Amino acid sequence: MTVALHDLLPAELRRTWAVDGTCPDLDLYSLYRARLITDPHHTAILDAKGKLCYTALDRKARSLAAGLAGLGIRPGDVVGIQLPNGRDAVVVDLALAALGAVALPFPVGRGGREAASLLRRSEAVAVIAAAEHRGNHHAADLLAVAGELPALRTVIASGAAPEGALALAKLLRTDPKTLVPARPDPDSAARILVSSGSEAEPKMVAYSHNALAGGRGNFLGSLIPDGRPPRCLFLVPLASAFGSNGTAVTLARHGGTLVLLDAFTPEAALEALVEHQPTHVLGVPTMIRMMLDRMTEGDRPEFTPPTALIVGGSPLDQATAAEARKAFGCPVVNLYGSADGVNCHTGLVDDSSDGEGRPGIAAGHPDPRVADIRIALPGTQELQEVSRGTVGEILARGPMTPLCYVAAPDLDSRYRTADGWVRTGDLGLIDQDGTLRIVGRLKDVVIRGGENISPAEVELELATHPGVRDVVCVGVRDPLMGERLAACVVPREGARITLEELCAHLDTRGLERRKHPERLLVLGELPLTPAGKPDRAALREQCTAQAEEQRPLTPAG
Template sequence: MTVALNDLLPAELRRAWAVDGTCPDLDLYSLYRARQIADPHRTAVVDAKGKLCYTALDRKVRCLAAGLSGLGIRAGDVVGTQLPNGRDAVIADLALAALGAVALPFPVGRGRAEAASLLRRAEAVAVVAATEHRGHRHAADLLELAAELPALRTVVAAGPGPAPEGTVALSALLRTGPAAFVPARPDPDSAARILVSSGSEAEPKMVAYSHNALAGGRGNFLASLMPDGQPPRCLFLVPLASAFGSNGTAVTLARHGGTLVVLDHFTPEAALDALAAHEPTHVLGVPTMVRMLLDRWAEGHRPRFAPPRAVVVGGSPLDEATAAEARRVFGCPVVNLYGSADGVNCHTGLSDEPLRGDGPGIPAGHPDPRVADIRIAETGAPELREAPRGRVGEIVARGPMTPLCYVAAPDLDARYRTADGWVRTGDLGVIGEDGTLRIVGRLKDVVIRGGANISPAEVEIELAAHPLVRDVVCVGVPDALMGERLAACVVPRGTAAPALRELCAHLEARGLERRKHPERLLVVAEFPLTPAGKPDRALLRERCAAAPAPDPLAQAV
């Protein structure tokens, strides 16, 4: 065992969910093996190399597990993985589960400093990284950092291309004889995976999840989108190494015996072609990706495809105009997923019609206690006190998907976890009389203009309804007079870009008070994306700050 990963949820709750069947109470590899035995020739993974069935995948998993065991990796060890979407990422996930080790995946494209921070704080003993991917040479970069990482003993390089000197080639480990390998069968309530979330901290947060929390809590989320109970075929547009992507190996394969369809690099053309070629039942992406698909469709890239069961959108809410367009183009429901690595999940379901109703924010569906019980707590109170129904407060969650703890961050545990296991999300929401959760914004994600707080999420929701706006992100930019001013970063719908005065007039008509109107406008063809596939707010903030400021006399004070 390397870093301590203690469960902050009462043990009797964990056991109760296992006893009543809410969680499967098996480790991820045992769940996968049961699926492989039940249907050995079912396709497990479709990637750039083709198809891989459950039996062929299992053999590769056992080979890698045996090879890693020969390198001294044991149950409880943390092992990082930085791999593009594809079979190697899935093989590594399952091999580490079979060893009882703890996987720490993070997407390709993350820089050396951030990768080193993750591996150092988690006390990772090894890392499996891409030799080369789209100009990044992660294996060589991480090998150079090994001297700064006292726990790191081994860098495994995954092809194509020769492994850098000093690393171990993944291809060699995959040739290890698997006959003598015996799976570890770890406790289902022990750590299986560490999810990485940038959140609002100075360094990316790391959150430890158990086998039961992944296959049980997160598995129950996907099960609610499978009314016929048939194994799903999930097209993942997001990285499997992201928090959203944790619904891949652990949930789609191990829990539900389905098929993963993955692209090693997202482009809207490749995603539309994959829809046609592989007929997924579920498509999982973030709103920016969905908008890019719709734009390419409108431009004429229109392969014929069978409608999927659902398009599942997470990371941030999809505005209603785009959701309606997506329902028309894809011919299926669009599910808005509210969730985070911190341990909260709620979604709008498979209804053909979006949730409506009066109230602030965006509807996120009805909380499912088989995934996460969600309540609204009074803000500012030192102890957790539930707010009256209908009042806005902080969203707190506790349930089968609740993580064990933050990794190597007792300060985050103290700030965001209660003594009885509730997770403080830092999000603002309200639960109406009909039980619908509505997301209002974030406690910390505010722009402070002259001492007054502005929620970017609130402004984004209203601007997304403008007919010339395809996508929008609002950020705060430094200002010598007011401290911060709000900037709207806009991807226009079509060739005509809206002017700032038009956006403000739109907000005025929708009843948003003037102090919340943006005072800067940045128009871009597409948003820059983080390695996890979300709009890169930090880079957009830098671009807005670097752009010439309007005449200060023209800005309302």
Template sequence: MTLPLNDLLPAQLRRSWAADGTCPDLDLYSLYRSHQIADAHRTALIDAKGKLCYTALDRKVRSLAAGLAELGIRPGDVVGVQLPAGRNAVIADLALAALGAVALPFPVGRGVREAASLLRRSQAVAVITVTEHRGCHLADCLLALEDELPGLRTVIAAGPPDTVPEGSVPLSRLLRTDPTAFRPARPDPDTAVRILVSSGSEAEPKMIAYSHNALAGGRGNFLASLIPEGGRPPRCLFLVPLASAFGSNGTAVALARHGGTLVLLDHFTPEAALDAIARHEPTHVLGVPTMIRMMLDRLAEAPRTLPSPTALVLGGSVLDAATAEEARQVFGCPVVNLYGSADGVNCHTGLTEQPVGAEGPGVLAGHPDPRVADIRIAVPDAPALEEVPAGVVGEIVARGPMTPLCYVGAPELDSRYRTTDGWVRTGDLGLLDKDGTLRVVGRLKDIVIRGGANVSPAEVEVELASHPLIRDVVCVGVPDPLMGERLAACVVPRDGRAPTLEELGAHLDGRGLERRKHPERLLVLDALPLTPAGKPDGAALRERFATPVPQTA
């Protein structure tokens, strides 16, 4: 039985964006094919195996689609995709879109139990995964869970032939299927094509269904606003996994909508990222601030001349003013602060020179673009959407062409986060200035409650990031028997010498932050741990405080 993925937006509103040209009103595979026909030999992607042009990629896509159809994959079926960023991930994306199926990508670093949870809750009928990743035999492990996943009919394994486990279908065999008889499904552009998975801060990651129009239209308009007028098709270096929510801007947006080129790393390292910039001259580099800080550190150790991209597009965690300015100087291009989430919100600072640390609370996120997502500020937890005045902090809500259909298999999340007329409650706190500029202040659920008083870790992170001895910082709440919770600062030093708690307190005093908001625990690290999606791993940092590790307090 196919899981229902109903659109919670009013149908006439969704249709109006197609009618006025805001959304292309074509399925992703048809959009891709139009670029292939227009420029057959343009480079579609560059990965560790080399280059693939649009025509060579399309041949592989049609072969895989034909092979999946022979396995019984039908329109509306959900298929999990757990592959590193590379050609196979892009081929799978487009093949499933061509079939009218729904892709459920998730990064290879997610554990087997979490993968099984995603597949079970989405009622996936198949999964395409690697035979091995960092010692974990993923295909074998998923085959062993067949009793827990009765709906999972097929495990498709990508890897050398001698590593493909018995009982699975080799991906290499499907890629050799004769593509000539395949006929694309041409699905309704307002139906589901991809399920985005949240970064995992919940007990179980949320799954959010997106349509062809929401990805190619809404998210496509986001990238379009960062392409200079008359500029060539984008050449996008993705430092984040394509299987992450941020990475969903790859196949659907950079390729299908804009006819660009993807430059892909199967695993991020600062050296690999810098080499890719030098060799492939991307127009856009998409990553999280921590990755850019690691690259800046490497350039400080071993300076080199690099071509300047059109923009660095950074999201996923707080971008501080010092990092933004250093990156702008070193890479010689605008640094775009992207505020967005899998739940359906997007806003960015654009190709401007305005510093992200401009005067005001929180972090500057730019002017909302109604061709992507209209953004308003509402009273948190109010039964109906009730807006607050300009300059007043409230919950950020969004609705627009990129708004997703619904949460997957979770009507309780639809009830909690979606209004009756389709607005998404993000759970983020922010305000709109009188000129309409959005500033993001923190997270409702991430508030640390210390002795009954609320402290926003994001607010403290922004102020600590300006300390001259700090290269990277994340603040988390840790349990305390007396106060309930205390705030802990997890710090990566800039030049080897870490600040003390007392020095951090003095700095925050100078920034005008109340004493009750100062961190009371300090953990010094060589680098922040990252989730499989490339974001700082808050759960892992909290665990460090639950075990006896060297730390300053």
């Protein structure tokens, strides 16, 4: 084991979920092999290179696992992965699972310094990266910093390998018969998820085989009403936390098919809908809005309606959700979840009402087969629940709960209770009918003149404006007030948006004047991070640059 990955949940509790069948109690590769035996010629992957069946994928994975074993990679070793969505990323996932190694995927587009931080803190012994992807040369960038990473022994390149890197293609030619798959403990670490969160460096969270295939697998299983293997179109990177529902869940747990785009564009996503007829589409709100815009620009493409459109990262506002239900012909599932170990969703019930007059955003009914959710007093060392209907911090614990934060005991003590509950840092309540409602973040606030403003609250109200297609609110530094709130808006086609008009709309919604945005940035599209979420840092920079060009503001009411 290259880095200590201990389980913060009581062992007897973790075992209970295996014994009662909540978790499959098999390692990921064994689960995949069981699916292969059941239907060896079922399509596993649809990507830019075409189809790949379960048997062919397994042959590639075993060859790579044998090649990696020849390099000295052993059970418990951490291996970084920086590859775009495609068959190589899935082959690597399965190969590492077969070795009993721990996968550390992170999206293409992350800079070499951030990647080096992840590899250093995890004590990764190897990294497999794209030689070139859309102008990025990740393998070469990682070679350049390899001298700063004492544990890193090998850089492996997918594509034309730069000098000093091994070629992934060569390892894929290793004789698969030499591989004897490991059989790791299903409660041991299988994957490290990377969460941007609010820390100076990205958080890393270790997950076991059971937490991925069991807890996260139960989440997707609740959205498969007929029990048939799903066909999942992943608009988000497989290397993201949301994308962890790919290899471990869609393939190993449910025997489904992955439909993969090496990079998201709304045009490519719509083409995949038509050509591959996915049952489930997984994306973030900005991606869905971009697809809807393309669908309204011309004739609606003809496709079989999916079973579900699963939206994560942030909730899709009611107006856009209604538009999406009509355009895609299926329920829109708003997913509340994170890499830190929380999951709750609105399900397949097509209910457009969101509890009018109730606080916050509905996130559905917690599923104890995924994650039990409690509302507790913030800042306490132990779980101290508040009464139903009372706002408090959202805590989660269940089959999908991760083991621990990686190489960060300070985060373990800050975000985990003594008996394993995850402190999310989110504020919410559970209604009388059992619905979880998200109210805001404990720390995600803009402080203007000493008063706190929740960007999420303002975004929710601005999204109801008929001319707003997409919106993100960020804080902009200000010498007088400390911070001011800026609204970054993508208008609907033909709409002309002004700050005065938006504030007048917020007046009609009853939002206090002190919470109104004081800056407006109008965009054609929101910039996205490598993980596919709106890039708030880039938006903050644009708003700051715009503010410096304008006259100073006087305090608003």
